[in-house]
Amino acid sequence: MTTSIRFSPSSLREGRWHEYLIRFTLGGAATVFTGFVSSRYGASVGGLFLALPAIFCASATLIEKHEIRRKQEAGLPGERRGREAAALDAAGAALGAFGMLAFAIMFSFLVERSVTAAFAGASLAWLAVSVAAWFMRRKMASVARRRTAERTRLRDVAG
């Protein structure tokens, strides 16, 4: 099975302007909220909220909605497909969380030495760890699929 990561700019046309506005507002609100928590309860509690999945709810809902809309246009119900698309997004986000952990480790290690290096290093660490985790999961899934197919083939031969 080949792994093809690709751009699909047409997906942007599926979005409505109010959906982008909601994401902008939620993103802004999450950043304001994190600042408020930090000033009220200190840096330690505020730091937790840097990883708050604030816009995940909006993103997952949009993904589900777009998938359902696409299926309904083809005359199909689409609820199950919508849920599956949102679940795939969540699975990817779980791998991305390891990248976020790498970001936090790298940033806290570098920031007192050089602020520029901290932002650059942490962003690179996020990207490298997230993408590596995704490829590793993809590889493991492909090996598991091959083993299952082989086991089924051997059982058929024996039977």
Add this chain to the structure above:
Amino acid sequence: MTEYVVRFLVGGVVVSAFAMLGDVLRPKSFAGLFAAAPSVALATLGIVVYQHGASYAAQQSFSMMAGAIALAIYCVVVCHLLVRARLRAAPASLLSLVAWLIAAFGLRALAGGQT
């Protein structure tokens, strides 16, 4: 007040940029990586470094580690609620916030409130 307006605008732009990047990438599981992008962190830490200095930002990012582990747990819970409990995306992702809060504050407490 100005600080909060700046936070709102910077946060909105950074979060929207990562979300749009996620929109145009395929396959969906790969695009999901961008749902867990440190967008709020990038916006916040930039302002924090400018306002409070590097040491305060280091403390915040240290604590962020617990939040990131909680995020991984959150995503797994969302996945299960969608696939096994067959909830819709909005209730599944909102209900799972409880799991994130418990995990984040639980990990912080385990580390003696230092993370």
